[in-house]
Amino acid sequence: xxxxxxxxxxxxxxxxxxxxxxxxxxxxxxxxxxxxxxxxxxxxxxxxxxxxxxxxxxxxxxxxxxxxxxxxxxxxxxxxxxxxxxxxxxxxxxxxxxxxxxxxxxxxxxxxxxxxxxxxxxxxxxxxxxxxxxxxxxxxxxxxxxxxxxxxxxxxxxxxxxxxxxxxxxxxxxxxxxxxxxxxxxxxxxxxxxxxxxxxxxxxxxxxxxxxxxx
Amino acid sequence: xxxxxxxxxxxxxxxxxxxxxxxxxxxxxxxxxxxxxxxxxxxxxxxxxxxxxxxxxxxxxxxxxxxxxxxxxxxxxxxxxxxxxxxxxxxxxxxxxxxxxxxxxxxxxxxxxxxxxxxxxxxxxxxxxxxxxxxxxxxxxxxxxxxxxxxxxxxxxxxxxxxxxxxxxxxxxxxxxxxxxxxxxxxxxxxxxxxxxxxxxxxxxxxxxxxxxxxxxxxxxxxxxxxxxxxxxxxxxxxxxxxxxxxxxxxxxxxxxxxxxxxxxxxxxxxxxxxxxxxxxxxxxxxxxxxxxxxxxxxxxxxxxxxxxxxxxxxxxxxxxxxxxxxxxxxxxxxxxxxxxxxxxxxxxxxxxxxxxxxxxxxxxxxxxxxxxxxxxx
Amino acid sequence: xxxxxxxxxxxxxxxxxxxxxxxxxxxxxxxxxxxxxxxxxxxxxxxxxxxxxxxxxxxxxxxxxxxxxxxxxxxxxxxxxxxxxxxxxxxxxxxxxxxxxxxxxxxxxxxxxxxxxxxxxxxxxxxxxxxxxxxxxxxxxxxxxxxxxxxxxxxxxxxxxxxxxxxxxxxxxxxxxxxxxxxxxxxxxxxxxxxxxxxxxxxxxxxxxxxxxxxxxxxxxxxxxxxxxxxxxxxxxxxxxxxxxxxxxxxxxxxxxxxxxxxxxxxxxxxxxxxxxxxxxxxxxxxxxxxxxxxxxxxxxxxxxxxxxxxxxxxxxxxxx
Numbered sequence: 001x002x003x004x005x006x007x008x009x010x011x012x013x014x015x016x017x018x019x020x021x022x023x024x025x026x027x028x029x030x031x032x033x034x035x036x037x038x039x040x041x042x043x044x045x046x047x048x049x050x051x052x053x054x055x056x057x058x059x060x061x062x063x064x065x066x067x068x069x070x071x072x073x074x075x076x077x078x079x080x081x082x083x084x085x086x087x088x089x090x091x092x093x094x095x096x097x098x099x100x101x102x103x104x105x106x107x108x109x110x111x112x113x114x115x116x117x118x119x120x121x122x123x124x125x126x127x128x129x130x131x132x133x134x135x136x137x138x139x140x141x142x143x144x145x146x147x148x149x150x151x152x153x154x155x156x157x158x159x160x161x162x163x164x165x166x167x168x169x170x171x172x173x174x175x176x177x178x179x180x181x182x183x184x185x186x187x188x189x190x191x192x193x194x195x196x197x198x199x200x201x202x203x204x205x206x207x208x209x210x211x212x213x214x215x
Numbered sequence: 216x217x218x219x220x221x222x223x224x225x226x227x228x229x230x231x232x233x234x235x236x237x238x239x240x241x242x243x244x245x246x247x248x249x250x251x252x253x254x255x256x257x258x259x260x261x262x263x264x265x266x267x268x269x270x271x272x273x274x275x276x277x278x279x280x281x282x283x284x285x286x287x288x289x290x291x292x293x294x295x296x297x298x299x300x301x302x303x304x305x306x307x308x309x310x311x312x313x314x315x316x317x318x319x320x321x322x323x324x325x326x327x328x329x330x331x332x333x334x335x336x337x338x339x340x341x342x343x344x345x346x347x348x349x350x351x352x353x354x355x356x357x358x359x360x361x362x363x364x365x366x367x368x369x370x371x372x373x374x375x376x377x378x379x380x381x382x383x384x385x386x387x388x389x390x391x392x393x394x395x396x397x398x399x400x401x402x403x404x405x406x407x408x409x410x411x412x413x414x415x416x417x418x419x420x421x422x423x424x425x426x427x428x429x430x431x432x433x434x435x436x437x438x439x440x441x442x443x444x445x446x447x448x449x450x451x452x453x454x455x456x457x458x459x460x461x462x463x464x465x466x467x468x469x470x471x472x473x474x475x476x477x478x479x480x481x482x483x484x485x486x487x488x489x490x491x492x493x494x495x496x497x498x499x500x501x502x503x504x505x506x507x508x509x510x511x512x513x514x515x516x517x518x519x520x521x522x523x524x525x526x527x528x529x530x531x532x533x534x535x536x537x538x539x540x541x542x543x544x545x546x547x548x549x550x551x552x553x554x555x556x557x558x559x560x561x562x563x564x565x566x567x568x569x570x571x572x573x574x575x576x577x578x579x580x581x582x583x584x585x586x587x588x589x590x591x592x593x
Numbered sequence: 594x595x596x597x598x599x600x601x602x603x604x605x606x607x608x609x610x611x612x613x614x615x616x617x618x619x620x621x622x623x624x625x626x627x628x629x630x631x632x633x634x635x636x637x638x639x640x641x642x643x644x645x646x647x648x649x650x651x652x653x654x655x656x657x658x659x660x661x662x663x664x665x666x667x668x669x670x671x672x673x674x675x676x677x678x679x680x681x682x683x684x685x686x687x688x689x690x691x692x693x694x695x696x697x698x699x700x701x702x703x704x705x706x707x708x709x710x711x712x713x714x715x716x717x718x719x720x721x722x723x724x725x726x727x728x729x730x731x732x733x734x735x736x737x738x739x740x741x742x743x744x745x746x747x748x749x750x751x752x753x754x755x756x757x758x759x760x761x762x763x764x765x766x767x768x769x770x771x772x773x774x775x776x777x778x779x780x781x782x783x784x785x786x787x788x789x790x791x792x793x794x795x796x797x798x799x800x801x802x803x804x805x806x807x808x809x810x811x812x813x814x815x816x817x818x819x820x821x822x823x824x825x826x827x828x829x830x831x832x833x834x835x836x837x838x839x840x841x842x843x844x845x846x847x848x849x850x851x852x853x854x855x856x857x858x859x860x861x862x863x864x865x866x867x868x869x870x871x872x873x874x875x876x877x878x879x880x881x882x883x884x885x886x887x888x889x890x891x892x893x894x895x896x897x898x899x900x901x902x903x904x905x906x907x908x909x910x911x912x913x914x
Binding site for chain 1: 268271275311312352412439442443460527538540542552559562592593
Binding site: 234236242243244255258274286345346347348349350351352355356359422423425426457529548573574575582 | 626629630631727730731734735759797798800801805806807808809837878879880881882883884885886887
């Protein structure tokens with residue numbers, strides 16, 4: 001099972017590189033200043049980008065009106081995006097699926113994004129009955145706490161989330177509570193090198209010259 | 216995993232003696248390296264559990280260290296039978312965030328190549344599906360046109376399978392006039408000779424119909440809930456096609472139908488794909504008529520830095536909905552790129568489709584999903 | 594001494610024919626399937642048409658390691674290919690190849706044929722069980738069910754011919770077709786016989802026992818090298834002998850077509866057999882595979898009643914006449 005052992009966060013990926021030929025596969029764990037704060041939605045959350053169709057605009061207003069606990073998220077282009085707290089995720093997902101004027105029953109994608117202090121899980125949901133509708137739901141899983149990052153599973157609402165959540169669990173180490181079958185999915189069963197999609201992951205086995213110049 | 220290593224060959228459940236059998240990762244009809252852990256009661260499939268990850272190469276992590284132009288060719292490797300659609304999906308996301316205007320000729324040509332790719336992919340599906348059902352000859356006939364189509368692709372792009380043809384901001388090169396004449400010949404042959412032959416060789420065959428009708432049934436509710444897309448979803452009768460539902464590349468300009476099935480079984484799934492070949496030919500014909508002149512590549516600076524933000528682009532690949540969730544932090548490399556692969560979602564349906572049937576039905580069900588393990592495992 | 598020499602000659606002759614025939618059939622199948630699939634088939638080995646391809650294959654297979662899977666039941670494993678091959682060779686004993694050209698004109702020729710071919714199943718089952726492989730086991734189980742189910746219509750369909758002739762001797766049956774081949778009065782019997790024999794031979798659309806896309810190779814999944822080759826030779830030998838039996842029973846055996854009597858009987862016999870073999874190959878490369886329940890349905894719910902009805906109708910007609 002996953003989570004046996006976290007990779008020791010190698011804060012300076014370059015440190016390892018300086019020692020030998022070993023260069024981390026991804027870019028160094030931390031380049032500090034150019035952090036991901038922008039993408040995390042902190043900066044221009046106030047100015048929501050324009051939506052391409054009036055139908056999406058309506059949907060955004062409907063969601064904002066009906067579900068006041070959602071916080072609009074400004075980083076997403078082209079779709080209305082909202083942020084929800086972990087405790088109300090499941091309830092929000094249900095409303096998104098079941099409320100007739102929202103009706104987002106099709107979970108297209110579920111992704112995890114590591115922002116160093118927390119992991120965002122992003123749900124891209126659309127409507128098959130109303131092809132113009134679609135929205136993004138984000139929820140943060142804090143890394144603090146003994147249990148590590150965890151979130152409630154949305155498999156009860158969108159069953160198709162099952163494997164997506166397993167993937168996020170496998171590659172980012174987010175535990176999903178009430179998931180029917182939370183096991184590794186892509187990595188080998190005995191893998192113990194940490195969570196590859198986290199920013200602080202470095203694979204010491206990869207020895208390859210970097211193709212892109214350091215910023 | 217249970218069935219690994221010293222797993223018991225026989226398990227007892229409810230007084231029945233069941234056999235666990237490992238189908239794959241090396242098996243003639245698992246389309247790559249899919250592993251199915253199948254529980255059998257004689258010939259009847261009691262349970263099936265797909266196990267994936269044998270082709271995992273952490274595409275998403277690798278591209279976090281790459282510059283944007285490098286990602287496009289690498290994305291070919293995900294769905295290697297729908298390479299163009301992969302490229303288009305990732306290019307659309309990058310172009311949207313970097314606010315790059317693609318020249319109209321390139322947009323039309325992208326449509327053309329997406330549809331050509333769809334035809335070639337569906338041809339291969341036809342061949343391998345026949346193979347799954349024990350008919351070998353249709354496969355060779357499918358390869359006749361596939362060879363031709365790949366030669367066309369090679370003439371246009373320089374490669375037969377993994378094209379690296381799309382660039383951020385357009386296409387690598389324009390096409391000579393003779394190429395369009397070749398394409399027209401191919402389309403005519405496809406339409407007049409190949410397509411009827413395909414139908415006669417396999418789809419209309421009585422044994423084929425017996426083997427596929429009512430096998431691997433899905434309801435529309437099931438398909439939507441589990442995130443099915445493309446021909447699998449359409450076979451259940453849901454007319455959901457991103458080219459209509461959320462048009463990209465200006466698909467709204469073209470006139471075409473979305474073939475849908477009725478029963479959601481493997482026969483409908485195959486039939487939808489066969490009809491889509493015809494629709495794709497229709498679209499290509501329209502592209503050829505409407506194709507404007509002009510450049511095919513916008514000027515894009517090599518060290519591209521899209522603005523910070525995130526975008527989710529969706530493209531109807533031959534297999535279904537390919538999604539690229541791109542998070543940019545304004546640097547020259549993506550902060551996160553998540554690949555939504557249709558086959559990944561479809562594999563979740565295998566227990567629903569294959570359970571309860573015979574072993575042969577399971578093979579038919581998996582075959583009808585047309586999974587590409589390259590995009591499942593990424 | 595003379596008897597032993599003759600017997601030895603017969604044995605050597607049959608073995609040579611079995612091997613040579615398998616060579617030709619394997620080559621022909623590859624060429625014909627190639628032709629049907631817009632391919633060339635073998636092209637390089639032994640002249641322009643790849644005539645020696647089968648020889649090259651056999652050499653390659655003989656040179657291969659004799660691989661034994663872990664946990665195999667060694668005796669069953671080793672004996673299975675032989676047990677499958679022996680009946681395939683034995684049945685040549687009773688085949689009437691020419692007017693006076695039959696190795697042993699047994700009075701129970703047809704029964705001998707039917708009972709000996711049933712032995713193949715034992716070889717298949719030994720292979721499936723002895724391999725210690727679940728796919729092999731599944732394949733063997735399928736083969737068991739299939740061969741058992743199709744044996745019955747196969748034999749029932751020949752009974753009409755036996756009733757018309759009043760003899761089980763194959764030479765007599767051929768002799769009885771002097772005026773008209775039994776395919777005319779026994780057309781139903783012939784069709785049932787041919788379909789059932791395809792199933793007996795494990796050929797597409799009834800190749801469930803070795804269904805590649807389901808069971809990899811069925812009962813011989815674990816076999817390689819020369820042991821695998823023995824299965825292949827047995828299979829092609831069976832293809833020939835079963836077609837030969839169909840020719841003997843229904844298509845006049847070695848009897849020539851009118852006006853062409855100057856061609857010797859054994860040529861006719863081989864020629865007719867190859868025509869039927871060709872039809873088998875043709876069917877194999879055209880049709881998809883049926884499912885196990887459909888196979889059983891066809892055997893028990895269609896072929897079995899039809900063959901019984903055929904026997905009844907034949908009996909009625911004979912009684913009235």
